[in-house]
Amino acid sequence: MLFDMPRELRGVSSKAPPLDPELFASLSARAARIAELRGWPPRTLGSVRRGIRILCAVHQPGERIRASTISQLTHTAVPANHVLEVFEELNIFSDDRPDSLDVWCEEHLSFLASDVRAELDVWIAILRHGTTRRRPRARATVITNLRSILPFLTEYAGRYTTLRQVTRDDITGWLADRPHRAYEASALRSLFGTLKAERLVFANPMRGVKGGKLAIKIPASLTADEMKSVAHAASQDPAVRVVVALSSIHALPARHIREMLLEQVDLPGRRLDPEGLNRPLDDYTTEAIGDYLAYRHHRWPNSTNPHLLVSRNTATTTMAVGTFWMDRLVKDLPVGVDRLRQDRILEEALASGADPLHLAHVFSLGAKTSLRYTTAVAVSVAEHESVP
Numbered sequence: 435m436l437f438d439m440p441r442e443l444r445g446v447s448s449k450a451p452p453l454d455p456e457l458f459a460s461l462s463a464r465a466a467r468i469a470e471l472r473g474w475p476p477r478t479l480g481s482v483r484r485g486i487r488i489l490c491a492v493h494q495p496g497e498r499i500r501a502s503t504i505s506q507l508t509h510t511a512v513p514a515n516h517v518l519e520v521f522e523e524l525n526i527f528s529d530d531r532p533d534s535l536d537v538w539c540e541e542h543l544s545f546l547a548s549d550v551r552a553e554l555d556v557w558i559a560i561l562r563h564g565t566t567r568r569r570p571r572a573r574a575t576v577i578t579n580l581r582s583i584l585p586f587l588t589e590y591a592g593r594y595t596t597l598r599q600v601t602r603d604d605i606t607g608w609l610a611d612r613p614h615r616a617y618e619a620s621a622l623r624s625l626f627g628t629l630k631a632e633r634l635v636f637a638n639p640m641r642g643v644k645g646g647k648l649a650i651k652i653p654a655s656l657t658a659d660e661m662k663s664v665a666h667a668a669s670q671d672p673a674v675r676v677v678v679a680l681s682s683i684h685a686l687p688a689r690h691i692r693e694m695l696l697e698q699v700d701l702p703g704r705r706l707d708p709e710g711l712n713r714p715l716d717d718y719t720t721e722a723i724g725d726y727l728a729y730r731h732h733r734w735p736n737s738t739n740p741h742l743l744v745s746r747n748t749a750t751t752t753m754a755v756g757t758f759w760m761d762r763l764v765k766d767l768p769v770g771v772d773r774l775r776q777d778r779i780l781e782e783a784l785a786s787g788a789d790p791l792h793l794a795h796v797f798s799l800g801a802k803t804s805l806r807y808t809t810a811v812a813v814s815v816a817e818h819e820s821v822p
Contacts, residue, residue: 440500440502440503441492441493441500441503441506442506443488443489443492443503443506443507443509443510444506444509446488446491446492447488447491448484448485448487448488448491448510449487450487450488450491451491452487452490452491453490453491453492453493453494453495454490454493454494454495454496456495457490457495457526458486458487458490461486461490461520461521462483462486464520465479465482465483465486465520466479468519468520469482471738472519472737472738472739472750472751472752473734473735473736473737473738473739473749473750474516474736474750475736475750478513478516478750481511481512481513481516482512482513482516482517482520484510484512485504485507485510485512485513485514485517486517486520488507488510488512489503489504489507489517496526497526498526498527498528499521499526499527499528500528500529500530501518501521501527501528501529501530501531502530502531504517504518504521505518505531515751516750516751519751534573535558535562535573535576535577538577538580539555539558539580542580542584543580543584543587545588545591546587546591547591547594547595547596549595549596549597550587550591550594550595550596550597553596553597553629553634553635554587554597554625556628556629556632556634557624557625557628557629558576558580560628560632561575561576561579561624561628562576578617578621579621579624579625580621582614582617582618582620582621582622583618583621583622583625585612585618586605586608586618586622589608590604590608597625597626597629597634597635598634598635598636600626600635600639601639602639602640602641602642602643604639605622605639605640605643606643609622609643619640619643619644622640623640623643626638626639626640627640654773654776654780654810655776655777655780655781656769656773656774656777659768660768660769663767663768664678664682664767664768664769664774665678667766667767668722671763672722672725672726672729673726673729673743673763674763674764674767675722675725675726676691676722676723676726676742676743677691677743677760677763677764677771678722678767678774679718679719679722679723680694680719681771681774681775681778682774682775682777682778683716683718683719683778684706684708684713684719684778685775685778685779685782685797686708686775687771687772687775688757688760688771688772690708691743691760691771692741692743692754692755692756692757692760693741693754694708694741694742694743695740695741695742696740696741696742697740698742699715699723699742700715701715701720701723701724704720706719711798723742726742726743730744733749734749734750737749737750738752739751739752739753740752741753741754741755743755745759747759776807779793779797779799779807780807780810780811782796782797783807783808783810783811784811788808788811789808790804790805790807790808791804793807793808
């Protein structure tokens with residue numbers, strides 16, 4: 435083959451004969467096995483087979499099939515993600531999907547000089563993948579750091595051909611009037627600290643620069659009206675009830691709730707084992723999970739998703755529900771999942787006499803976080819005692 439031309443699937447009929455009948459038969463059988471394993475309904479399996487037939491109608495025997503080509507199937511009402519699952523790990527499959535963070539960087543950092551961009555890429559790579567002495571950061575953290583330094587780069591990058599030219603006066607002058615000075619200074623400190631460690635700059639211009647303290651949110655307890663509204667909303671939806679139970683009783687963050695596996699829930703033994711914590715299950719949480727599992731079995735009887743919470747989009751996959759689904763689920767609550775979790779930790783801090791070691795052990799909190807809660811309880815108690 436001289437040229438690997440991109441395929442255009444618009445107008446391709448699913449009734450067209452496959453150019454490689456053996457491949458079509460093999461993929462159809464593979465789709466049937468995955469459908470049985472994932473619990474796909476017959477309609478989904480039929481749509482996936484229709485997508486496979488469209489792909490086989492435009493690809494010659496031995497020709498690699500790209501992920502970007504498969505993604506075009508969404509225009510024909512075919513679930514492209516399910517078709518991708520059929521092709522994954524096959525030799526004929528070529529995953530040419532661009533990394534979303536690389537796309538973001540190309541879109542927002544293309545104006546930089548080549549040397550500046552190369553230096554910035556070193557920092558980004560270390561944030562993403564880590565080193566032997568640094569753990570990799572989450573994608574959201576990398577994006578937050580990039581957004582924090584983007585205004586500085588936009589304003590000053592035209593003056594530099596390399597970040598070695600950045601001076602301390604440049605940074606202090608720019609930070610002076612910034613509304614989020616502490617966060618932007620933290621990101622710049624990370625950038626130039628990394629470049630200095632990698633010997634890409636001669637001196638760290640952030641050395642000795644004070645960016646101020648990061649804003650610390652003081653946890654607050656729920657009001658009686660908020661608790662009443664949360665209880666009412668939880669009684670209306672079994673999924674909301676599970677989220678409320680896990681956040682307001684077991685103080686699990688939203689990410690742990692979304693990613694909790696069925697194997698981590700032992701209803702007969704009344705145990706919960708998220709992140710290896712092995713906690714006892716109370717009556718409310720046991721009943722909430724039991725009711726939700728009954729609802730899940732009725733709604734998606736063939737689902738084999740290993741996660742506790744599933745949605746219409748994830749029931750036939752192995753993925754956890756996303757943040758968008760969780761936000762939409764709790765949008766009618768007067769407070770978010772974080773506030774429910776904070777209220778539970780504050781309650782435990784008050785009951786334990788504001789012992790930070792106890793909080794750290796029970797909820798797997800860091801030292802600073804534990805002290806933040808115990809300080810909030812101490813302040814609340816002092817204010818209460820001072821009221822005549």
